[in-house]
Every structure is written in C-alpha cells, then in structure tokens.
Amino acid sequence: MITVQRLDLTDARVMIDAAKAKAAEIGVPMCIAITDDAGNLVAFERMDGGKVTSTTIAIDKSYTASGAKKATHEYGDASQPGKPAYGIASAIGGRLMVVGGGLPVMVGGACVGGIGVSSGTPAQDMEVAQAGLDAILATL
C-alpha cells in the first residue's frame, strides 16, 4: 500500500482565491484550475471576461503539471525543435501542455496537486499560477 497526500477542496480554494487576487491586481481575468496528485480536477473558476478557450487550457495545464510533477514551461523548453521532447505537445490528445502557466504543488518531495492558469500571456499566466502556489505553501 502507498499512502499519499493530496490537495483537498479547502486547499484548492486557498489557491484559487490567491490566484484571483493576483489576476485582479494585474488586470487580466483568468481561468484557474486546481487538480489533485492524480491530475483530476478539484476546483475551477473562470473569472468574468476569462477566455472560453482557456477553460480547457487551464484544466490541461494543471493536469500536466500535477500528472508529470513538472511546470508546463519546463516542457516548453524541452520540446523545442531539435530537443529531446520535441513533439510531446500533442501527446494525450493535446492535453499535455507545454505553455507556461501550469505548476505542480510539491510538498516534501512529493507532488500533491497542481494549478493551471490561462487567458493572459504565458508570463501573466505563470505569475498568477505562482501566486496560487505561494498561497498554499504558506499554509504548510
């Protein structure tokens, strides 16, 4: 048997609220998704004005980050033409996201979940995701 830790809904809400506060601060309405250690969705919010297309993208960034225990922008670097992970962007029916904005939540060396943000530039998405990540790490 393996005993695992994972984000619960209270954790997810802490992350979403912090991410929304940062999104409001930078003036970009975002789609924000939180997944657990298994990549399954725990909570999601599309702020008023967030992009319809970013609904799926935010969920898939979080899925990728928590499932692969890796920030999505790390895949962005590794999947450039000529690099070893080239082509990975279309894996899993396109669900594997290599664009910045997906971050894993690592606790004691283990991945307990992830956050995915979309609607702004990748830099904005990463900033808002980081705010959500910082908020949960600060509670531990």
Added chain:
Amino acid sequence: MITVQRLDLTDARVMIDAAKAKAAEIGVPMCIAITDDAGNLVAFERMDGGKVTSTTIAIDKSYTASGAKKATHEYGDASQPGKPAYGIASAIGGRLMVVGGGLPVMVGGACVGGIGVSSGTPAQDMEVAQAGLDAILATL
C-alpha cells in the same frame, strides 16, 4: 445582434455554496459544475470524497441542461427504449447526459446557465442541483 443574459462567477459561487450545503446535509460529497448559457464551464468543485468519474459527468450534465434548456432527467424519460429520443444518450461524444442531476437556470423565459451534480444517486444529484438552482433564483 442578440442581447442575452448569462450567469457570472458570483452567481456560480452562490449556486455552488448552496449545493454544497445540501450535499453536506444529506451526507454525500458531490461534484458540482456551473455552466453559462452557452454551456461553457464557469465554476466547478469536487467535494472531498466526490467521485473522480463524476467530474466529467457533472460538467456534462450542466452542459446538457444549459445547452438544451432542459433538465437532464427529462431526457431520461424521453430516451427510454421505444421512446422518441431513444439513443440520444450517446450524442455529442457522449456529452449529452440523460441522467438526473442537470438543471437549466431559466430567467424570464431564457436560459442563462445550468448546474450539474454527480456522485450520489440520480435522486440525490437532483436534490442537490435543485438547492443550487433555488439559491440563485432567490437572489433575483
């Protein structure tokens, strides 16, 4: 041009909170999804203990209810063997849900969104969805 009204994120949170309260009252942790008038996801929460498989089912119940302006259990009746809508359950890649737990939010004769609930029995899902629907209608 058509001018339409749709649920915003504040409305969605009112609905989720009311649905969660009802779910807690009956002791069944639920997946709860809110979509806008176009069937696009606005907010989602999986309560601790909610079923992983119910994540997609709750989202698709809400999508069906808001997109078709109809409760999902109405499709359940109409799609029984020998009935006119038999077979509709697998439409749209299986997204069209005919199991109870999806309700449209009708305001002034127009559909402004929907709620979808899954993890319990269909009767429990319907009860929790109704609590979310009642909550938003009470604010109008």
Added chain:
Amino acid sequence: MITVQRLDLTDARVMIDAAKAKAAEIGVPMCIAITDDAGNLVAFERMDGGKVTSTTIAIDKSYTASGAKKATHEYGDASQPGKPAYGIASAIGGRLMVVGGGLPVMVGGACVGGIGVSSGTPAQDMEVAQAGLDAILATL
C-alpha cells in the same frame, strides 16, 4: 472510375431555406445541417434560439443519413433492445445518430446527400427535415 452526383451549395441553401420556413411555421427555432454524399458538411444554420447542443446533433444526424443512406429514425427502430442493431447508437464516437431528424437525399437510387435537424422533439425535427428534402426533390 465512378462518377457521382452530390448536392452543391445552391441545393443546400434551397434545403435550409425550406427547412427554416417550416421551423418558423411550427414555431421551433432549429439547427439545420446539410451534408453531401460523403457525409461532409456543406452548410449549416442555427436559427436564433436553436439549442447549442443541437449544433453537433444536427450535423451528426445529417452525417448519419447521408453516410448510411438511411433515415436516422430507421436506426431508431433497428437499435431497440433485442433488435439486431442494438448498440449502434454509440458507434463512431457517438456520431451515428438513431434519433429522428436525419434524412438522406436519394436521387435515382443513389444518395446525393442528407439533411439533419435538431432542437425540437424528434417528430418536429423530422417534419422540418422532410420540408428541406421535399424542397430539393421538387427542383429536380
């Protein structure tokens, strides 16, 4: 080599206009799709107030009717529990529609296209599809 006949865009517009007129007459805003002999979409219209979920359903009814050279309600009969085609409703990723509202356009024994209608009851969808079919047959 095989020489085939198929609906062109002018034919498709004749069918859509006739179907829309019937839909207006019965007071049900519809989604209407026309496909060619290969099942590929030629034209589509969602009338104001047509269901979002019916977009895909209308296209898939037309795809089924033209691809299988058969009215979708014929599959509805043949796919009832205990019947030979039971289970066919979920074929092709759920694209094979067995609910009424899809009709093939047969000319001289050959299928040259199809029409699919959705948003009303199956009986209403069939009535509107028939109006589209009658209109094109009347031009021949």
Added chain:
Amino acid sequence: MITVQRLDLTDARVMIDAAKAKAAEIGVPMCIAITDDAGNLVAFERMDGGKVTSTTIAIDKSYTASGAKKATHEYGDASQPGKPAYGIASAIGGRLMVVGGGLPVMVGGACVGGIGVSSGTPAQDMEVAQAGLDAILATL
C-alpha cells in the same frame, strides 16, 4: 448576471455573403464559418470546390478567434519555436488554430463572435475573413 451581445443568424449571413463574394473575386472556393461570442457555430458554408479538410479547420479558426478574442494569426506569431506560446497549436484537442484566417468580431471592446475561413493560403483565408468582418462592422 452578465449582459452580453452576440451575433445573430442575420449577422452571420451578412458575413458569409461578403466572404463568399471576396472568395469568388480571388477565385478560391472557401469554407466559411461564423461562431457566436461563446465559440458555438451559428452558420457555415462550404463553397463548391472548398476543401473537405477545411470544414473543421474553418469552424475551429472561428471558434478560436471568438473564444480567445484574438486573430488566429496572432497565435501564429506567438507560437513559433522559441516563443512563449510555442506548443499551443495542439491545445483543446487541436481545436486551437494558430494559422491565419480566424478573426474575432469586436464591438465596443467586447467580442460578439468570430469568422473562420479555410481552403486557400493563409493570406487568402485572412483576406476573405476580413471581407466578412468588414461587412458586419459596416452594418453597425
């Protein structure tokens, strides 16, 4: 509640007719799709000789432009190797299109829909989409 404006079917037909006129002028039969503000299809036409593969591509270009409130060729620039959005092209099951030919319809700062064109070169697709966009903006 949010109150939004969206393209109706009359608007969509104005756009398709203008796009078809431009396509005829440059001698390239096109697939032309119009979506509403939520990315859902309102109308579609494949001109005689338009590419079968372009059916889905035109619909997805319009979906992307209206859902992301952005021209698809803007994604084309931002998603080149080494650029921040590299890899986005395969998002949403490949529906997110980064090839030119998808344009949002912006009215008063809000996105009310989109147009997607495919079958020619990206430059031709963009020219035809622009003709459709110009036509609707001229009616306002």
